[in-house]
Amino acid sequence: MKDLALKQAGYAQDADFVLRVRNQKDVRMNSWNQNIIPKARHWRWFKDHYYEYQIIIYKDKEVGFVRVSDGDVSIALLPGYRNRGIGTSVLKLLGGGDLFASVRFSNKSSLCCFQNAGFCNVGYMLRREE
């Protein structure tokens, strides 16, 4: 896709942007932890995880992030940038190694996006939520 790039995240420069994307209501609703993450906690946690993140740049703007943690992929875009093929293109850019994702069954656009990028459904994840 034209005008699309990934930038390796840094700690201090990207912590707030990642939190802003992560704390959007619809992103939280599609996450396993649906709570708002407080800034101070995020900054403590992000110090040990920022290297797992790449910032998605589209037309010179930061529009979301993709995270790969031990092969587990998560991705989120700001609302105005969804359903234009950006997510699928980003997933296709991810390099080597086995990758997997756990996606809520209700999250049709995410399921579709991962499948369009070559991920296959290999089973069910069963979860009991409090």
Ligand SMILES: CC(C)(COP(=O)(O)OP(=O)(O)OC[C@H]1O[C@@H](n2cnc3c(N)ncnc32)[C@H](O)[C@@H]1OP(=O)(O)O)[C@@H](O)C(=O)NCCC(=O)NCCS
């Ligand atoms: C999930 C997400 C990253 C996908 O990125 P995206 O750029 O919007 O995805 P794409 O445009 O590449 O692909 C979306 C696909 O879902 C399809 N789709 C969207 N809504 C749908 C619905 N309700 N039912 C079925 N398919 C749907 C689109 O048609 C498109 O498929 P197509 O290209 O074959 O037409 C983005 O929507 C997002 O940030 N969502 C909020 C955060 C989130 O849920 N993250 C995933 C957690 S695992």
